Amino acid sequence: MTQDFATFATNLAFDDLPEDMIKLLRRSFLDTLGVAAIGSQTEMSHIARRGALALFGAGTAGGSRVLMDGRSLSPAGAAMAGAFMIDSIDAHDGTTPNKGHAGSAIFPALLAVADSLRQNGRQITGQDFAIWLALAYEISYRAGQVQHATCPDYHTSGAWTAVGVAAVVARMIGCDAEQIRHAAGIGEYHGPRSQMMRCIDFPTMLRDGVGWGAPSGVTAAYLAREGFTGAPALTCDSKEAAPFWDDLGIRWLTLEHTHYKLYPCCRWAHSSIDGAQKLMTDNALHHSDIAKIEIRTFHYATRLAGYEPKTLDEFSYSIAFPVAAMIARGKIGPDELTPETLNDANILRISRATTLIDDDDMTARSIEKRWAAVTLETLDGRRFEGPPMTPRGDVDQPASDQEISEKFHLFADSILGGIRANRLENLCNHFDLLDAPEFAEFLDLILSAPTT
Known part of the structure; x- marks a missing residue:
């Protein structure tokens, strides 16, 4: 028999977690901390922390240190600052059917509350945290699927x-x-029932709504503990929601639908980036050879215009410019997240020469996948057409452990230093085995400010 979400959330034990789920949580932990490290340096993150420090002092719940910062706020304030920090770099894990991301809200929220509990004398082990992470992912994924199936607007990840x-x-x-x-x-x-396409069409620091989703969830829990009522959650307890929950505890959507990003920009652009990279490599092309680019893709992706982004937010929600960056530089990493890159003449030339084509067939197919096909035309008239592709990092084209590790170090080493980054990687890879003192050390490494 299946169980309702509240019983599931109450009773799930560590031994109930599939081994593959534990492996996924380890990967997501490492991946998210790398994104947090580089995100801690962004203007968006600094602004969010200043705002949180102005408004969210520690109360009777006890203090929580801000992720990669070390300063103390309330659990809700630390969750907000951490979620904005991670969301400021669009490279965290996601789920394609939900058109969004869970880890960017879950990790900062749960870390903030865990730190508050620990500072109040609670002994927390790695097994405890693994249970909480697994529950948060699975409940979020299912609530998100219900929301997308029953609401007319496309809401950000913060909503579910x-x-x-x-x-x-x-x-x-x-x-x-x-x-x-x-x-x-x-x-x-x-x-936050925030409308995602608003931020696609007008990219700003609003991003994916998790900056308010995380503290909203934290606040809701503390209110419920004090007797505040709010049931039912229609995404969990309504008649329309029932089909999405009837195999809870038997089937893990988290295992079926979690993907990892290999580039720090919107997932909708990744299949085009992969396609362009493959054509360039397979045909030994140089960026100076390229005259025109055509990208056939699904409708939402064509709204990622961004031919000449002026900010990191516009870069994150663009498609032509990241594809041009891959063609011009052969990579998209921290070096491409700079003001100098936004003014790179080689990238801008190629980006301006890109045409996006709204393809009805790819739109129809882009429910659990994100499809695109790239064509390159050279200055001497040659034409190279790539096949329709979906992004690497999905379950059927998984990023390897080595790729996740390399991405983490690419993002984290220059911010945290090699010694701390290596220690974090080691602990992420077996965090569920840590006893309470070891997990306390892990929290200290995660939450303290960079020293490099």
Whole structure:
């Protein structure tokens, strides 16, 4: 028999987790910390931390250190600052059917609450944290699928991660199943129903809504513990939601739908980036050879215009410019997330020569995949047509452990230093085996400010 989400959230034990789920959580931990490290240096992250420090002082819940910062706020404030930090670099894990991301809200929220509990004397082990992560991912994924199936607007990840964060933080702070139901309802009701396509069409620091989804979920849990009511959460407890929950505990959507990004920009551009890279390599082309680019892709992706991005936000939600960067430089990493790159004449020339084609067939197929096909035309008239592709990093084209490790070090080493980065990687790779003192050391490494 299956169980409702509140019973599942109350009773899940470490031994209930599939081994593949534990492996996924280890990968997501490492991947997310790398993104947090480079994200800690962005203007968006600095602004969010200044705002959080101005407004979210520690209260009776106890202090929580801000991710990669070390300064103390309330759990909600630390969750907000950490979520904006991760979201400022569009390279964190995601789920294609939900058109969004869970880890960018879950990790900062759960780390903030765990730190507050630990500073209040709670002994937390790696097994405890693995249970909480697994619950938050799975509940968020399922709530998100319900929302996309039942709501006319395309809402950001903050809308449905608020539900998962609320339910799991409620468990963390000792709520029973009924209080967990109310926490999910409060998180769903007060979570940010922000419209994602607004930020696609007008890219700003609003991003994917997790900067408010994470603290909304944290706040909801503490309210529910005090007796605030909010059930039912329609994404969890309604008649329309039931089909999305009837195999809970038997099937893990997190295992089926979690992908990892190999480039720090919107996932919708990745198949085009991969396609362009393959054509350049297979045909020994140089960027100076390229005269024109055509990209056939699904409708939402064609709204990632960004031919001449002026900010990191515009870069993150563009397609022509990242593809041109791959053609011109053969890579998209930290060096491409700079003001100098936005003014690179070689990249701008190619970006301006790009045509996006809204392809009805690819739009119809781009539900659980993101399809694109790239054609390159050279100055001497040659034409190279690539096949339709989906991005690497999906479950059927997984990023290897080595690729996740290399990405982490590419993002983290220059910020954290090699010794700290290596120690974090080692601990991520077996965090679920850490006892309470070892997990406390792990938290210290994650939450303290960079010293390089």
